[in-house]
Amino acid sequence: MPTKILEVKxxxxxxxxxxxxxxxxxxxxxxxxxxIIGPNGAGKTxxxxxxxxxxxxxxxxxxxxxxxxxxxxxxxxxxxxFPISIKExxxxxxxxxxxxxxxxxxxxxxxxxxxxxxxxxxxxxRFLIAFALLQHPDLLLFDEPTSGLxxxxxxxxxxxxxxxxxxxxxxxxxxxxxLSVILKISDRVICLNQTICCVGPTNELSDETIKKLxxxxxxxxxxxxx
Amino acid sequence: MFFYNFLLAGLAGIFxxxxxxxxxxxxxxxxxxxxxxxxxxxxxxxLLLHFDPLIGxxxxxxxxxxxxxxxxxxxxIYTETIVGLFFALSxxxxxxxxxxxxxxSILIGNISAVSFFxxxxxxxxxxxxxxxxxxxxxxxxxxxxxxxxAQAEGINLVKTNLIFLILxxxxxxxxxKVAGTLxxxxxxxxxxxxxxxxxxxxxxxLTNSIVCGLSTTILGLTLAFIFxxxxxxxxxxxxxxxFLIAFGLKRNRI
Numbered sequence: 260m261p262t263k264i265l266e267v268k269x270x271x272x273x274x275x276x277x278x279x280x281x282x283x284x285x286x287x288x289x290x291x292x293x294x295i296i297g298p299n300g301a302g303k304t305x306x307x308x309x310x311x312x313x314x315x316x317x318x319x320x321x322x323x324x325x326x327x328x329x330x331x332x333x334x335x336x337x338x339x340x341f342p343i344s345i346k347e348x349x350x351x352x353x354x355x356x357x358x359x360x361x362x363x364x365x366x367x368x369x370x371x372x373x374x375x376x377x378x379x380x381x382x383x384x385r386f387l388i389a390f391a392l393l394q395h396p397d398l399l400l401f402d403e404p405t406s407g408l409x410x411x412x413x414x415x416x417x418x419x420x421x422x423x424x425x426x427x428x429x430x431x432x433x434x435x436x437x438l439s440v441i442l443k444i445s446d447r448v449i450c451l452n453q454t455i456c457c458v459g460p461t462n463e464l465s466d467e468t469i470k471k472l473x474x475x476x477x478x479x480x481x482x483x484x485x
Numbered sequence: 486m487f488f489y490n491f492l493l494a495g496l497a498g499i500f501x502x503x504x505x506x507x508x509x510x511x512x513x514x515x516x517x518x519x520x521x522x523x524x525x526x527x528x529x530x531x532l533l534l535h536f537d538p539l540i541g542x543x544x545x546x547x548x549x550x551x552x553x554x555x556x557x558x559x560x561x562i563y564t565e566t567i568v569g570l571f572f573a574l575s576x577x578x579x580x581x582x583x584x585x586x587x588x589x590s591i592l593i594g595n596i597s598a599v600s601f602f603x604x605x606x607x608x609x610x611x612x613x614x615x616x617x618x619x620x621x622x623x624x625x626x627x628x629x630x631x632x633x634x635a636q637a638e639g640i641n642l643v644k645t646n647l648i649f650l651i652l653x654x655x656x657x658x659x660x661x662k663v664a665g666t667l668x669x670x671x672x673x674x675x676x677x678x679x680x681x682x683x684x685x686x687x688x689x690x691l692t693n694s695i696v697c698g699l700s701t702t703i704l705g706l707t708l709a710f711i712f713x714x715x716x717x718x719x720x721x722x723x724x725x726x727x728f729l730i731a732f733g734l735k736r737n738r739i
Contacts, residue, residue, distance in 0.1 A: 275561070313636045330637035337631040341510050344686040348630065351623050352638070374685035394638075 261288035263323050264398065264430060265310070270318035272305050279305045281454045282318075287398075289324070292424050292431045294441045294461075297451035298473050303434040304333070306451065307400045310432070326430075329396035331387045333403045334380075342374045345386055353393035365389050365419065381412035388419065398430045399423070405437050413437060417444050438469070487710075489599045493607045494706045494716070495699060497660040497672065500614050502698025504656045505677035506690055507649060510629045516565050517673035519572035520650075521657045521666045523549045525579025528591055528661075532583060538591070539606055542661055545575075546654035554647040594665030594717035603662055610659045614652060621648045626687065663702065668717035672698060675724035682731040697727045 265287040272280040280302040287293055295303050309316040311330055345367065349358060362368045365385040370378065378386060384404060391399055404420065405413035421444045423429045435441045442448070448464050450456040450472045457468050508517040524542035531541025549571055556567050583591060618625075624645045627635040636642055653673070660669035680693035705720030712719075 308633075311637050313633075328637075330634065332631060332633040332637070336633040338510065338512075338629060341630055342681060342684045342686060342690050343626070343630065347687050352627060372686075377685065390634075 261291070263287070264289050264326055266319070266321040266323060267310070268319040268321070270306075270309060270316055270320065272302070272309055272314065272316045274305070274314070278453065280309070280316075283451075283455055285449055285455065285458050287430060287432065289397075289430055290424060290428045291446040292420070292433065292444055293447045293449060294433045294435060294445040295449045295451055296435060296438065296441065296472070297456075301452045303451055304402055307402055307432070307434060310400060324397075326397040327395060328398045328400065329391035329394045331391045331399065331401045331404070334383060334387075334406060336402075337387070339383060340376050342376055344372055344374050345378075345389075346371045348375070348386075348390065349393060353390055355393045355395065358393060361389050361392050380408050381415070384408060384412075384416060385419075388416070392423075396429065398432070401431060401433045403434055403436070405435065417441070420444060489601065489604045490710075491703065491706060493599050493604055493659075494663045494702045496607055496611050497656075497663045498699040498702030499695050500611060501656045501660050501669065501672040502676035502694045503618070503691055504614070504652055505673040505675075505698070506680065506694050507625055507629055508653065508673050509677040509681060510690075511649070513564065514674045514678075516568045517653060518670040519565075519568045520546075520549075520653055521661070521669045521673070522572050522579070523568075523575045524657060524661055524666050525575045525591070526582065528666075529579050529582035532587060537602060537606070539603060539658055539662060543606075543610075543654070543658040546657055547651060550647060550650035550654045554643065554650055557646070558643050590665065590715070591661070592665045592667040593715045594661070594663055594668060595715060599662060607659055607662075610655050614655050614659075617648055617652055617655075621645065625649060663706070664717040664720055665715070668721050671721045671724055672702070675721070675728055676701070679724070679728045679731045682728075682735045697724070697731075701727055 263286050267286070268284050270280060270283040271278065283306065295306060297303055305314065307330065308314045310320060311328065312320070355361075359368070362371060365388060367382065367385055367389055370382055375383065375386065401420070404416050408416065420431060420433070424431055433441060433445070442461050442464065445461045447459060448461050449458045450468060452472055456472050457464075505517070508514060523546055527541035527543070527545025528538040529541070531538040553564065553567050553571065556562065557564050580588065624635070624640050625648070627638070627640055628642060628645045632642055635645075656673070657669055660672050663669075664672055676694045676698035679697045680690050684690040684693050701723035702720050705723045706716050709716035709719045
């Protein structure tokens with residue numbers, strides 16, 4: 260029996276009199292990977308921010324187990340031109356004894372003294388993951404892990420994420436547009452478009468549901484990774 | 486007497502250019518520019534009521550910091566728009582209220598008139614800046630890197646933004662005497678922009694900005710004394726030269 264860690268009940272978010280989310284309810288179990296998919300403007304990022312408690316909401320967000328939560332924002336929510344080195348960011352905000360190990364795991368050891376504005380898209384994304392992991396979270400909220408990455412960059416990130424859940428028992432909530440890849444690693448999928456269109460195990464997700472969610476032809480298995 | 490001048494100018498050069506790093510990295514360069522003019526009505530009122538103009542400037546700038554922060558988070562209007570509004574109003578009322586012969590020295594600086602009181606006030610401002618900057622340094626850096634991430638880690642954005650505006654208020658007051666309101670903004674922007682061209686870490690960014698701010702201020706002031714011209718414009722010319730040199734260094738490296 261999986262352990263439930265988070266319970267969201269009738270969650271609604273209104274920003275400047277515009278309803279962004281309406282009556283959202285779902286649970287999250289320990290150690291699972293849950294992906295939130297949906298078209299632009301569906302409220303995916305808003306949902307993550309409500310779970311983080313950094314925006315006001317109506318309804319209930321109940322933590323059934325004390326969790327250290329880390330958030331990995333979209334790249335465009337960070338100032339990527341800031342000449343600050345990886346080492347400096349980690350020294351200030353993520354001092355942890357396992358730093359070497361985490362950087363090594365994310366292939367960042369050699370970039371530690373680099374300024375973040377010199378990093379490639381993939382390196383920057385891995386740097387954000389390193390930052391989050393060094394907070395030693397139980398639950399990771401990850402907003403568009405692979406936006407701006409090519410298919411190989413994206414796949415390497417997803418393999419890392421899968422390992423996090425499988426080998427380290429971390430719970431992951433991902434927001435993504437990257438359907439073909441995300442379906443491979445998620446245990447469950449939440450389809451969101453202001454309200455929840457569907458929620459269930461990944462293998463039960465059908466082309467029909469996706470079509471309904473995006474209001475257009477989307478082929479679930481459009482491209483394969485070789 | 487000269488010693489007071491150079492000490493005040495040096496302090497202004499160091500602290501304004503250090504804060505400038507945050508102004509530039511938070512993409513609020515034009516805010517720094519407009520912000521300095523908010524000092525004008527304060528200076529005008531001080532001149533009319535015969536108390537020290539710097540005190541008037543400080544009061545007006547600090548009040549504006551609170552007001553701008555309040556309007557910004559209550560209405561979601563961009564800071565630059567609000568500062569723009571304050572800027573126009575301040576410049577207009579300053580020009581209407583300040584007598585012509587004083588206006589010029591307020592706009593472009595007049596360090597020859599540094600009194601013991603000015604220096605004392607300068608030291609108090611520096612102490613406040615050091616206190617706030619060391620206490621909120623991490624929060625300022627984090628919110629500069631990513632507001633969302635900082636918020637997720639529990640940093641209060643409204644409070645940090647207010648601290649940031651207060652720090653600008655204090656540093657603008659410190660610089661008004663040296664460079665004048667029109668040019669204090671250059672001290673806030675050009676050294677930090679120069680440093681950004683050649684720095685790959687925050688430590689380097691702050692060091693380069695301070696070195697640039699301090700050296701151009703002292704050089705500018707020395708020449709202003711020798712040639713009997715207002716210090717503000719000379720300092721800006723030196724800053725621009727420093728920027729061009731940094732630009733040349735960067736180009737050669739690439």
